[in-house]
Amino acid sequence: MTMLSGRFDSVPLATLFPHAEAADHLRMRQAAAALDAERPTGDELRWEWFPQHVICPGEDAGGVPEILLTEISLYVKDADWLELVLDIGWTTEGLLNVCAAVSVACWCTENHNTHYINERDLIIDDRTSLGAAFEAGVGQLIEWLAESRDPETWRINAGLPLRSAP
Numbered sequence: 001m002t003m004l005s006g007r008f009d010s011v012p013l014a015t016l017f018p019h020a021e022a023a024d025h026l027r028m029r030q031a032a033a034a035l036d037a038e039r040p041t042g043d044e045l046r047w048e049w050f051p052q053h054v055i056c057p058g059e060d061a062g063g064v065p066e067i068l069l070t071e072i073s074l075y076v077k078d079a080d081w082l083e084l085v086l087d088i089g090w091t092t093e094g095l096l097n098v099c100a101a102v103s104v105a106c107w108c109t110e111n112h113n114t115h116y117i118n119e120r121d122l123i124i125d126d127r128t129s130l131g132a133a134f135e136a137g138v139g140q141l142i143e144w145l146a147e148s149r150d151p152e153t154w155r156i157n158a159g160l161p162l163r164s165a166p
């Protein structure tokens with residue numbers, strides 16, 4: 001799998017999203033800049049993209065074929081972590097989707113590794129442009145950035161097993 005990464009300035013938007021308009025690309029750049037400005041100190045301004053997913057690879061690809069994503073680390077200590085995730089990928093119906101989610105470490109008896117909670121999907125269709133969906137996704141992450149940065153608090157709110165539980 002080819003994964004490229006760098007600052008948002010180097011994301012080839014016209015290549016990754018050829019059907020979006022220049023105005024969408026501009027809105028995305030402005031929204032990404034707003035998000036990058038809100039990152040916690042020390043968090044890398046890192047975006048990742050997958051050029052082989054520009055054309056929807058279909059369900060056979062397994063999982064959600066992602067085109068562009070970023071993660072914001074809010075907590076990482078003693079095998080526990082909390083992250084915010086923003087990604088653009090394909091739905092199983094072949095539509096573009098901007099997904100905003102909170103990723104938190106799993107403390108279930110069976111280790112699932114990670115749980116995605118508060119997932120919010122913003123599907124691009126005739127009424128929602130990529131620029132608008134991306135802005136809404138960024139807005140959601142910025143709201144979450146103002147909330148707790150304790151993974152345990154997010155697990156409580158999501159009804160997940162707590163780290164201290166037996």
Ligand SMILES: [Zn+2]
Nearest residue numbers: 106107108112
């Ligand atoms: Zn779990």
